[in-house]
Amino acid sequence: MSGRWLAGKTLAALLTLVFVIIFNFFLFRVMGDPTTQLARLPNASPEEIAKLRADYGIDKPLPAQFLDYAGDTLTLDLGISQRSREPVWEEIKDALPWTLLLVGTGTLLATLIGSWMGVVAATNRGKRSDDGLLSFSLFTYASPEYWIGIILILLFAVAIPILPAGQQVTPGVEFSSFFAEALDVAEHMILPVTAMTLMLLGQYFLIMRSSMVDVLGEDFITAKRATGMRWDRVVRRHAVPNALLPLVTLSAIQFGTVVGGAVTIETIFSWPGLGELSFNAINDKDFPVLQGTFLVFSAGVILANLLADVLYFFLDPRVQSR
Amino acid sequence: MNERSARDLLLHSWRGRFGLSMLGVFIFVAVFGSLLAPDDPDASSTDVLASPSLSHPLGTTEQGSDVLSQLLVGAQVSIVVGFAAALISALLGSIVGLAGGYYGGWTDRILDALENWFLVIPTLPLMIVLASILDPSLTVLIVVIGLTSWAGTGRIVRAQVLTLRERSFVERARALGASDTHIIRTHVLPNTLPLIFANTVLIIAVAILSEAALSFLGLGDPTRISWGTMLENAFSSGAPSAGAWWYVIPPGLCITLLVLAVSLIGFLFEEHINPRLREAT
Amino acid sequence: MSSLLEVSALRVDHGDRPIVDGVDFAVQRGEALGLAGESGCGKTTTALALMRLLPASLEQSGTMTLRPPGAEEQINLEKRTEAGMQLVRWRHISLVFQGAMNSLDPVQRIATQIDEAIRLHEARVKREDVNARIGELLTTVGLTPELRRRYPHQLSGGQRQRVMIALALACRPSLVIADEPTTALDVVMQAQVLQLLERLREELGLALILISHDLGVLAETCDRIAVMYAGRIVETGPVERVFADPQHPYTKRLLDSLPTIGGRRGLAPPIPGGPPDPGNPPRGCRFHPRCPYAADICAERDPELREVAPDHASACHFAPWSGWPEPAAGAAAGKVQA
Numbered sequence: 026m027s028g029r030w031l032a033g034k035t036l037a038a039l040l041t042l043v044f045v046i047i048f049n050f051f052l053f054r055v056m057g058d059p060t061t062q063l064a065r066l067p068n069a070s071p072e073e074i075a076k077l078r079a080d081y082g083i084d085k086p087l088p089a090q091f092l093d094y095a096g097d098t099l100t101l102d103l104g105i106s107q108r109s110r111e112p113v114w115e116e117i118k119d120a121l122p123w124t125l126l127l128v129g130t131g132t133l134l135a136t137l138i139g140s141w142m143g144v145v146a147a148t149n150r151g152k153r154s155d156d157g158l159l160s161f162s163l164f165t166y167a168s169p170e171y172w173i174g175i176i177l178i179l180l181f182a183v184a185i186p187i188l189p190a191g192q193q194v195t196p197g198v199e200f201s202s203f204f205a206e207a208l209d210v211a212e213h214m215i216l217p218v219t220a221m222t223l224m225l226l227g228q229y230f231l232i233m234r235s236s237m238v239d240v241l242g243e244d245f246i247t248a249k250r251a252t253g254m255r256w257d258r259v260v261r262r263h264a265v266p267n268a269l270l271p272l273v274t275l276s277a278i279q280f281g282t283v284v285g286g287a288v289t290i291e292t293i294f295s296w297p298g299l300g301e302l303s304f305n306a307i308n309d310k311d312f313p314v315l316q317g318t319f320l321v322f323s324a325g326v327i328l329a330n331l332l333a334d335v336l337y338f339f340l341d342p343r344v345q346s347r
Numbered sequence: 348m349n350e351r352s353a354r355d356l357l358l359h360s361w362r363g364r365f366g367l368s369m370l371g372v373f374i375f376v377a378v379f380g381s382l383l384a385p386d387d388p389d390a391s392s393t394d395v396l397a398s399p400s401l402s403h404p405l406g407t408t409e410q411g412s413d414v415l416s417q418l419l420v421g422a423q424v425s426i427v428v429g430f431a432a433a434l435i436s437a438l439l440g441s442i443v444g445l446a447g448g449y450y451g452g453w454t455d456r457i458l459d460a461l462e463n464w465f466l467v468i469p470t471l472p473l474m475i476v477l478a479s480i481l482d483p484s485l486t487v488l489i490v491v492i493g494l495t496s497w498a499g500t501g502r503i504v505r506a507q508v509l510t511l512r513e514r515s516f517v518e519r520a521r522a523l524g525a526s527d528t529h530i531i532r533t534h535v536l537p538n539t540l541p542l543i544f545a546n547t548v549l550i551i552a553v554a555i556l557s558e559a560a561l562s563f564l565g566l567g568d569p570t571r572i573s574w575g576t577m578l579e580n581a582f583s584s585g586a587p588s589a590g591a592w593w594y595v596i597p598p599g600l601c602i603t604l605l606v607l608a609v610s611l612i613g614f615l616f617e618e619h620i621n622p623r624l625r626e627a628t
Numbered sequence: 629m630s631s632l633l634e635v636s637a638l639r640v641d642h643g644d645r646p647i648v649d650g651v652d653f654a655v656q657r658g659e660a661l662g663l664a665g666e667s668g669c670g671k672t673t674t675a676l677a678l679m680r681l682l683p684a685s686l687e688q689s690g691t692m693t694l695r696p697p698g699a700e701e702q703i704n705l706e707k708r709t710e711a712g713m714q715l716v717r718w719r720h721i722s723l724v725f726q727g728a729m730n731s732l733d734p735v736q737r738i739a740t741q742i743d744e745a746i747r748l749h750e751a752r753v754k755r756e757d758v759n760a761r762i763g764e765l766l767t768t769v770g771l772t773p774e775l776r777r778r779y780p781h782q783l784s785g786g787q788r789q790r791v792m793i794a795l796a797l798a799c800r801p802s803l804v805i806a807d808e809p810t811t812a813l814d815v816v817m818q819a820q821v822l823q824l825l826e827r828l829r830e831e832l833g834l835a836l837i838l839i840s841h842d843l844g845v846l847a848e849t850c851d852r853i854a855v856m857y858a859g860r861i862v863e864t865g866p867v868e869r870v871f872a873d874p875q876h877p878y879t880k881r882l883l884d885s886l887p888t889i890g891g892r893r894g895l896a897p898p899i900p901g902g903p904p905d906p907g908n909p910p911r912g913c914r915f916h917p918r919c920p921y922a923a924d925i926c927a928e929r930d931p932e933l934r935e936v937a938p939d940h941a942s943a944c945h946f947a948p949w950s951g952w953p954e955p956a957a958g959a960a961a962g963k964v965q966a
Contacts, residue, residue: 041468044464045468052476052477052480163611164607166606166610167552167556167604167610168602169559169563169599171582172595172598172599172602175582175587176595176599178587178588179587179592183588183590190587243730245731247725248725248731251679251717251718251725252744252745253714253717254744255714256710262744263733266735270735280469281468281469284471284472285469285471285560288471288475289564292563292582303472304564304565307475307565315475316476322469322472323467326467330467342735343781
């Protein structure tokens with residue numbers, strides 16, 4: 026029944042997230058407890074060390090420490106950034122919308138364009154258009170997305186300076202309205218979103234192409250032709266809808282790639298999202314921030330997978346009657 | 348699949364020939380890079396971010412070093428890390444997949460859950476977190492990439508072992524009293540190795556991209572020049588805004604071509620092993 | 629009276645391999661023609677060729693002339709463009725595919741699919757009329773109209789088969805081709821589907837081409853029968869006559885393999901060997917390597933399909949056969965003394 030199935034999937038998702046928290050916890054431990062850093066202070070007295078240990082809760086047994094850690098995490102207390110001294114969660118909260126904007130737009134475009142390319146390639150299998158699209162996808166798959174980003178900057182921000190080379194808004198400008206500011210953001214979004222879309226395009230294309238090829242080989246396609254239907258209608262009304270279904274679940278495999286691309290592309294374009302936050306944290310060795318962004322990234326991917334499963338459930342009539 | 352058919356496959360398709368020759372070029376450069384380099388890649392000069400000239404065919408870096416020399420020397424890191432990490436990943440994935448698939452029961456359930464976790468978790472952030480707590484070096488890169496990329500191989504191996512386990516020749520062997528190791532060695536492994544091999548080639552491509560990304564983000568070996576660190580230096584010194592295309596394009600192009608070459612070979616193997624793929628492509 | 633469908637010299641080649649190698653037959657209005665033969669003999673290919681649904685890798689030649697009732701001119705199916713064929717398909721000829729399991733779009737409801745087929749050929753039809761027709765079609769094939777809202781996977785195999793038949797009738801064609809309509813069904817369902825086809829023929833005056841490897845199925849429903857072997861028709865005639873007095877060794881062996889109540893116990897020996905490779909057919913008569921009566925002439929000359937009795941044709945050098953002697957006696961022993 027659907028309720029039970031949904032509960033099962035959600036439970037699995039939560040368990041996965043729990044293991045991320047456990048992983049983070051042990052990473053935290055591996056780095057050594059903070060008192061070892063204290064030991065660098067030659068004059069720290071045993072009482073001061075003991076007090077510090079109590080503050081950090083290191084004097085408690087391991088399972089208790091873990092529960093503390095887990096409890097903190099779940100109440101969004103992710104520690105303090107070593108660089109800015111601000112709560113990690115605050116920094117993540119500010120950065121998250123920007124990453125969602127970049128990743129969401131990029132995924133949407135990549136899905137639309139990639140699917141369209143996949144249909145074209147599958148219906149022209151073996152011909153030049155198919156070969157061309159396959160080669161193009163192979164190239165975008167093999168090229169580092171940050172390198173593509175740099176080339177985009179070279180082309181459209183330096184050589185032909187029509188687009189901004191970074192950041193999300195033009196610095197130092199006062200905007201007359203929300204709409205004007207949104208337009209400015211949109212202009213700044215063009216290059217990063219292009220880089221992200223190009224990175225994802227190949228994979229969505231290949232998935233859709235393979236799915237279409239499978240569907241086009243099914244008997245019901247010939248059966249529809251037999252009823253006197255034009256080929257473009259057979260493709261549009263019968264092949265594509267059936268081919269889109271596997272796309273939903275298969276593209277869930279890409280979510281990890283999306284997140285990785287967000288890190289490098291935001292870095293290139295100084296886009297103030299979680300990726301840029303991570304990059305700065307790497308340079309600063311700011312571990313709390315790195316763990317925090319890792320947690321949020323993982324949670325995002327886990328959630329996206331769950332949503333994809335739910336979406337598939339609603340789309341495929343065959344699943345619903347199970 | 349035997350060695351002869353693999354060779355035929357590679358040599359008879361233009362994709363195979365292109366991939367193999369390109370890979371050969373890169374491996375050659377990786378081995379002889381420092382000999383081929385016209386200048387000392389670490390030597391700095393006052394001729395900063397200079398565009399290509401006779402003395403510097405690919406211009407200079409922000410330190411005045413010769414880009415071409417750095418490019419040639421950088422090949423080694425990509426090849427070494429790519430192949431080594433993929434090897435670790437293949438070993439780890441095969442062991443986990445074999446153990447889980449063959450022994451079943453709780454072993455399988457635990458290993459499968461572990462596998463699924465690594466598959467869901469975003470790889471680059473995971474690698475970043477792991478690499479950042481350690482001191483950067485080639486070994487760290489190899490280990491981190493290897494430890495995070497094995498799940499794909501694991502899943503394929505497990506699926507294959509599960510199918511093989513049901514086949515009669517395995518049951519017969521067991522009935523004859525053959526030990527598990529013997530069965531694995533003589534029946535399961537030979538049927539699984541081609542699959543592992545084809546998959547590992549594709550993992551090499553992923554590993555190369557991963558090393559480049561980690562180096563670009565500043566987690567690479569600071570004592571070695573790699574294409575990823577070249578891009579990192581170029582970016583952080585403002586080379587794109589300065590229009591220094593000679594610095595910025597070659598490293599990324601090399602990464603792309605190397606990954607292309609390895610991927611072409613890998614896809615060819617995969618198609619060969621799975622004829623159904625050949626039908627669909 | 630001119631035939632509803634006349635097929636002449638139909639060939640389908642895959643490069644240099646003939647799959648259908650010169651086939652002639654005719655179907656009259658309201659007549660049921662059975663197309664019999666082993667799998668791989670070209671029956672389904674012939675059906676697809678009639679609808680011009682063959683993949684581009686196959687070349688088709690020969691004439692196929694359709695004269696639907698009420699049409700002023702005949703339709704030369706082989707000459708039609710794809711757009712022209714789209715007007716003919718389903719409106720004049722429809723096809724019930726082999727394995728109806730997979731002939732419906734899995735993510736569309738039954739009603740939607742029948743509706744679509746009707747609207748393809750009657751663009752201006754009103755919604756109420758279409759809905760009424762869908763209900764009628766489902767009732768005609770023995771299904772409850774409520775099934776219209778279901779998805780294909782929610783129906784049983786037999787129900788899906790009937791839906792395919794209902795769909796095939798949606799545009800009121802004059803000819804329906806049914807490719808192995810009973811193969812995937814159990815005996816009870818088989819009987820039901822055959823009865824249904826028979827009833828439809830009577831009520832709607834439908835002409836039928838029934839394709840099956842099962843001679844028993846054909847015996848019940850068909851008026852005439854054409855036996856195919858290796859891409860050729862080797863015997864054709866009224867079904868009772870062919871069954872009572874087969875004029876080709878292949879037909880004889882096919883009939884022998886049918887179990888009969890009260891007849892000999894045990895299975896008849898299977899026909900030795902297998903169907904020939906289309907790329908390398910035997911010289912002379914295609915069947916001669918497997919024929920118990922083969923003589924020298926059979927390996928040299930390819931027999932033509934000729935009339936050996938009124939309305940009864942056979943492609944065998946030694947037809948007409950007046951009886952079937954023991955093979956050792958040789959073909960000559962069976963030949964009618966001229």
